[in-house]
Amino acid sequence: MSLIPDLFSAAKQHLKGCKKSFALRLAAQILAVECGLKPCFLYDLSAADILQVQRYLKELHQIGFIQGPLHIINVEGTILIINVPRAASYLAMLLNSRELHVIDVSATLSHPEVLAQDRLGSIQSQLSDLLTLLTPYQSELPGTISVADIPSTEWNLCTIFGFLLHYPTVYWFDTTRNFENCLSFAPLKHVSVETTCSTIGLHKLQVYSFSIPESVYHTVQLFLQAWTESLKDTFGGQCHFTDLNIIMETVTLPAVAL
Template identity: 25%
Template sequence: MDATTEQWKKITIATFGKRSKVHWRQAMMDILFVDLGLKPACLFDHWLADLKSMHSYLMSLYTECLVSKKLRVVAIGMDVIVYESCWLKSCFHAEFVDISSNLHQPSLITAKEKVAQTADVFKQWCSQCHNPASSLECDEIVTSDSVNIPTLFGLFLGYPCVYWYDQAMGEDNNLSSCSLRLFQVKGCVKPGALPHNEGHSCQKSSGVSKSSKFSYVLKENKTACSVVYSFTVPENIVESVREKVWLWYTAWEQSVPWSSLFSSVWMQEESVEPGAVCL
């Protein structure tokens, strides 16, 4: 383990304690994906973290030059999302999938009025974040009964297909009885990748200002692959959205700076058996 990776581990455990010992490396990669611009946000689900501790953690990473940007954090209910405001896109073109429990099977939503209130909450948040006068780094989205939390998560994460369900029918969904198509965007990590950030200058105790360097991977792991995106689409509608999903991936591959971390990237898809789906 190199010194920079060891520093990540030290700061993580110092902030979150023993509960972070198992998954600190996965958390590191998720946060770096956001910092590098490979994804707009990550839903932090590696261990329970509150808004205050996550904000303190992100500031420590920035102070120690382990990330290049002052990443922001927002709480939605009991969950926290780490994001970089400039990557959030309020003009989204996602397909919405109705998975309400009263439906026999999932279906594409054509009447956008169903998701309008949730989409408006996301658009307003993006507008607030993109305001040059905004100093918002740590805050909470207070939702109403009309706002669908899984849909809001999907919009933050930038998925091409986003789930929605009618909350008047309860919190259940119909995914447990249908086959799903799993799409995953993966990258083969460069051994010893050291992306440089020219915009963030780090002032160390020596008083010498220097450009920060980020040691994102273990140098001894020459075949490491990481999952950048992972989402599902119900099999019964996959043919209706597959072209759009692959166009989304192509646009991602051509527009984000993945080569700073990965030697190659690809998207794969496979069928997965019905089971409990956590939204």
């Protein structure tokens, strides 16, 4: 029996005013998080608050679409839905390896630069704080949909969210000066990952989308290749998604919002 009517009903009831296409794509993104295809989904698709999203996820569990557990956090008004064991494992790996691929795109620079390893201390500390906050939720029972508010922090959210979303490289900029960047008209390698959610028959679902400035691409190319191979391995270990397609194209934009 198709779950599509139930998925649409759940989104319509708890998230208000959404269309069928929205409901299906959102449900597929949640399923991608649960099965470990990615550790986190940044929810910015409607004005729902964290409790509405929690009720929606509980409904998805009740209709048998997801098994859980999943964890929802609210960071300064941004909602993220997290597979905690997957996210915590990745964050721990980053901290143990001490290899963070961070690109400085501060507006004061003439072009993007890879952030030197000796400047990564504060970012490592922030990742450690995030891991500490997630750790209590690693052993939740199936069906648990937990929520937490993370108080205002000094984190550069662009950077921390990039790591949490499992991007192979992330952007950083000096927030003590402004929130602008130097990516305007800079050639970028845009990477997107599309797949088919065979569980509900949804095609061309974008599960990853990120960019790497061409000026630093050569320094992170090998790491991107390793990331791609790891993604393929993860993809092969699940049964909900098929037809993995990794697309890379060069783009130049007049402005890039981070």
